[in-house]
Amino acid sequence: MQIKVKCSCGEGNCPEWAVVELQGFVEAQPSFQDRLHDLQIGLLCRPSSQETYTFTVGYHELTGTKVTLKKPILVLKKIKHGNDECEGHRPEKSSVELDVIGIIRHKILFKTRPKALISISSVRLRFLFNRTPTITRRKGQRWELLTLWRHHVWEQALNPKDDNDSQDWCLYSS
Amino acid sequence: MEHSQPEYYGGAEAVLGLQPNSSISVAYNSLFGPHDDLILLELDDKLVPEVIHERVVLRGQPDEDAVLCTDTKTYAIKFVGTSNSVFLIPPSDKLMQVCNDKGDDNVVASVIKVSPGSMELVEIAPKLDRLRTLLSQNPYSFDEASEMDTVDEAETPKIGLYRWNDLTDMLQGSDVELRLGLQSLLAVEIDGYWRTLDDKYMNGILNMLLHDTILQDWSINALNQDAVLCALEADGYSRNIASHCLRVFCDKVHEDAGGSGIWTLNARRVCVHFAREILREGKMKLQIFVDEWIRKVPDGINASFDILEGEVLTEKIGVETWVYSFSVSSLPCTPKERFSILFRERLRWEWKDLEPFVRDLSVPGLTLEGLLLKYTRRTQPTVDAEPVFSAR
Numbered sequence: 001m002q003i004k005v006k007c008s009c010g011e012g013n014c015p016e017w018a019v020v021e022l023q024g025f026v027e028a029q030p031s032f033q034d035r036l037h038d039l040q041i042g043l044l045c046r047p048s049s050q051e052t053y054t055f056t057v058g059y060h061e062l063t064g065t066k067v068t069l070k071k072p073i074l075v076l077k078k079i080k081h082g083n084d085e086c087e088g089h090r091p092e093k094s095s096v097e098l099d100v101i102g103i104i105r106h107k108i109l110f111k112t113r114p115k116a117l118i119s120i121s122s123v124r125l126r127f128l129f130n131r132t133p134t135i136t137r138r139k140g141q142r143w144e145l146l147t148l149w150r151h152h153v154w155e156q157a158l159n160p161k162d163d164n165d166s167q168d169w170c171l172y173s174s
Numbered sequence: 175m176e177h178s179q180p181e182y183y184g185g186a187e188a189v190l191g192l193q194p195n196s197s198i199s200v201a202y203n204s205l206f207g208p209h210d211d212l213i214l215l216e217l218d219d220k221l222v223p224e225v226i227h228e229r230v231v232l233r234g235q236p237d238e239d240a241v242l243c244t245d246t247k248t249y250a251i252k253f254v255g256t257s258n259s260v261f262l263i264p265p266s267d268k269l270m271q272v273c274n275d276k277g278d279d280n281v282v283a284s285v286i287k288v289s290p291g292s293m294e295l296v297e298i299a300p301k302l303d304r305l306r307t308l309l310s311q312n313p314y315s316f317d318e319a320s321e322m323d324t325v326d327e328a329e330t331p332k333i334g335l336y337r338w339n340d341l342t343d344m345l346q347g348s349d350v351e352l353r354l355g356l357q358s359l360l361a362v363e364i365d366g367y368w369r370t371l372d373d374k375y376m377n378g379i380l381n382m383l384l385h386d387t388i389l390q391d392w393s394i395n396a397l398n399q400d401a402v403l404c405a406l407e408a409d410g411y412s413r414n415i416a417s418h419c420l421r422v423f424c425d426k427v428h429e430d431a432g433g434s435g436i437w438t439l440n441a442r443r444v445c446v447h448f449a450r451e452i453l454r455e456g457k458m459k460l461q462i463f464v465d466e467w468i469r470k471v472p473d474g475i476n477a478s479f480d481i482l483e484g485e486v487l488t489e490k491i492g493v494e495t496w497v498y499s500f501s502v503s504s505l506p507c508t509p510k511e512r513f514s515i516l517f518r519e520r521l522r523w524e525w526k527d528l529e530p531f532v533r534d535l536s537v538p539g540l541t542l543e544g545l546l547l548k549y550t551r552r553t554q555p556t557v558d559a560e561p562v563f564s565a566r
Contacts, residue, residue, distance in 0.1 A: 002343055003232035003240070005225055014226060018186035018263040018283065020200060026259055036202040041261070041285065044189065045197035053192075055200070066190075071216050073292055074225060075262070078211040098213070098232070100225060102264065106190055 005076070007100040014100060017075055019107035020044065022055065022062055044108070053108050059117045064110030075102035184281040185266030200261070203284035212262070214292035216254075221295070233346050241298070243348040248300045255291035262287045297538040300347025302355040303506050308336055308344070309361055313372040319412075335367040358503060362418040371415070377451055379419045380444070382409050384472050394439040394474050397424060402437070423447070441475045446485050450499055453486065457498035460488060484530030487519070502531050509535050513549040517565035524560050 009015065032039055042057035051066040076098045188198055217225070224230050224244045232251075234240040242249045263283050311334030336344075341352060360376075361368050371379075386405040387394060399420065406416035423444055424437035448470040452463060464479065471477040484502040488495050500519065506512050516523065516531055535545055546552065550563040 001233070001235060004228070005230045005232065005242075006228050007226045009226070015265040016186055016190065017265060018189035019289075020189065020261040020263065020283075020285075021258050023258050036206055037204045038201060040199055040201045040282075042200055043197050044192065044200050044283065046192045046194055049194040069216075071218055072222055074215045074217065074222070075264075076213040076215055078213060102186075103222070104214070107260075108189065 003096050003098055005098045005100065009100060009102075014074075014103040016106075017102040017104050019104055020055065020110075021107050022064070022110040026057060053110075055108075055110055056117070057114070060114035061117050062110035062114050063112050064108055066106055066108050068106055069104065073104040074100050075104065077101050184283050186263050186283075187265060188281055189263055189283045199282045200263075201282045201284055203286045206284075206286060209287040212287055212289075214262075214289055216292045216294045218295075231342075233342065235344070238346065241301075241346045242295060243346075246348050246350040248298055248346065248348050248351060249295040250298045252294050252296060253291055254294050256289075260289040261285040262289050299507065299536055299538065300345075300351040300355070301508075302345055302347050302352065303508065303511075305341070305345060305352075305355050306359055306504075308334070308341070309359060309368065309370045312369070313375075314362075314364055314369040315372040315375055316378065319375070319415075332367070335369070337366055338363075338368065341368060360422050362415065364414060371418075373451075373454070376422075376447070379406070379411055379415065380423055380447060382406060382411070383419060383423065387472070394472065396427075397437040397439070399426075399434045399437060439472070439475065441477075442481050444475060445471055445477050445481045449482050449485060450501070453497070453499040457496045460495040460497045463497050487527070502534065505531065507535070509537060509545050509549060513565070521564060523563045525563070526560070528563055 007014070026041055028036055028039060042055050045054045045056070046052070047054060053064050053066065055062040055064065079097045079099055081095045081097070184198060189200075192198055215225075221230075221244065230242055230244050232240045233243055240251055242251055262285060264286050341356075342349070345352060347355065356368055359370055361370050363369075383402065383406065386392070386402070386409070387397070390401070390405065392398070392401070397420075402420060403413055403416045406419065407413055411419070420437055423440055425440050426435050427438050428436040445467075449463075449467055452458070452466050452470070468477050485499070486497050487500040488497045490496075505515055512532065512535060516528070520527075532542065532545070535542065537545065540548075546563065549566055551566050552561050552563055554561045
């Protein structure tokens with residue numbers, strides 16, 4: 001069995017894809033888990049002319065850099081031409097092709113532990129809580145502590161009862 | 175893509191070209207999902223043009239790990255996972271750019287997928303051991319050659335016959351490596367199928383060639399291609415097979431403009447052929463073998479026993495030395511299996527005996543010394559003694 005690797009970009013003009021890579025996981029608030037589409041993850045900033053970037057996710061800020069990959073990465077798309085698959089015999093014969101649709105040469109890599117942002121306004125905060133995900137790590141990893149600490153501080157700082165428009169916040173804290 | 179975008183989707187360009195003192199919102203695309211059909215392949219810079227110019231192919235059976243082949247090399251494909259979150263941001267396509275008049279305030283870099291890892295390539299030796307088995311199912315013989323076209327072509331079932339495309343479908347190696355493999359098995363393409371010639375047939379045509387050489391008083395170091403092919407055709411061999419015989423037993427020393435040329439008999443291949451022929455029945459006493467062998471080898475070829483290295487082994491039984499056929503070309507190409515068979519054949523090998531049976535082993539990134547270290551135990555009784563290799 002053979003799978004041909006094609007390139008539809010033509011004459012090697014493969015468009016470059018971007019990668020934003022960070023440690024851990026980004027988790028949407030439970031109310032948004034089923035509708036991630038168009039949901040903001042965070043804000044990517046380039047504060048100076050250097051290749052240093054910040055990525056603000058919720059009330060976490062990550063600092064990272066743009067790195068050139070030692071080896072480029074091709075983005076391949078698997079294309080199946082299996083129009084006679086229902087025939088049942090030798091389904092592996094239904095031809096598959098891989099199409100090169102892009103190339104990755106750089107990524108913006110955030111490999112530092114996230115820094116908590118504690119000086120932002122409550123309006124902005126609520127916006128973030130409403131709409132943006134948070135970064136977590138698996139149990140046993142050190143960031144878990146940070147998360148716990150953050151819960152504690154913010155639940156004290158924001159008393160939902162004093163807030164006229166507290167519905168979203170309740171969603172988050174429940 | 176959706177027809178109405180809520181915001182302008184900036185693509186990879188917006189992220190990679192982000193200006194100092196500016197920012198961009200990163201969001202999930204409206205088509206965000208697992209997108210299992212998107213695969214990342216990490217590879218050397220030098221391989222990128224190969225892929226982009228569509229010169230690579232993945233090969234393998236459904237139950238095998240696929241390999242990636244360029245024209246000349248074979249690579250294993252390994253999936254390397256990551257525990258990081260890798261957000262993939264594609265370039266904005268044309269439709270998205272239509273919405274570009276909204277101003278930069280709304281620019282969003284949209285993530286299509288979080289990648290679980292990427293494929294990486296490791297250069298490996300081609301896996302061609304099956305080639306010998308496949309081609310040995312149905313070697314080309316005198317019977318078949320004399321059958322000619324008595325049976326309707328379309329009606330005969332093609333058992334054990336393989337076309338080039340069948341071989342590339344079944345075997346994991348690059349085109350160049352597969353051609354080398356076919357060449358080393360002395361295979362030839364007959365009516366579209368890659369075949370080996372059966373021993374009797376091969377012996378027949380070589381003897382015919384040597385016979386013609388004597389009859390026509392040709393020099394074995396200056397065989398005229400056209401004359402040889404014509405003579406063999408007159409003897410009843412097809413031109414294709416006659417050319418094959420030339421390629422197998424001779425080397426081209428001079429090429430004419432028209433593709434014709436002058437060939438010289440390859441001493442080693444002729445000597446090996448006759449040695450195999452004699453030893454087909456089993457082991458023989460060395461002296462009897464050598465006498466018979468020298469008688470068979472044509473005049474002008476110096477048949478010294480050394481020329482048979484890698485083809486025969488000798489052993490002492492009592493006072494007599496015996497010789498038997500043991501050909502490197504019949505051994506597996508993977509080092510592990512090769513050494514296992516070698517040490518089953520003999521517990522201990524001197525270097526001069528072992529070398530012809532291992533020098534063709536090639537594993538990318540590993541030298542022969544490395545292979546010996548990995549698969550053998552080397553003992554050397556004294557500093558100037560010959561090292562002896564045994565199984566590890």
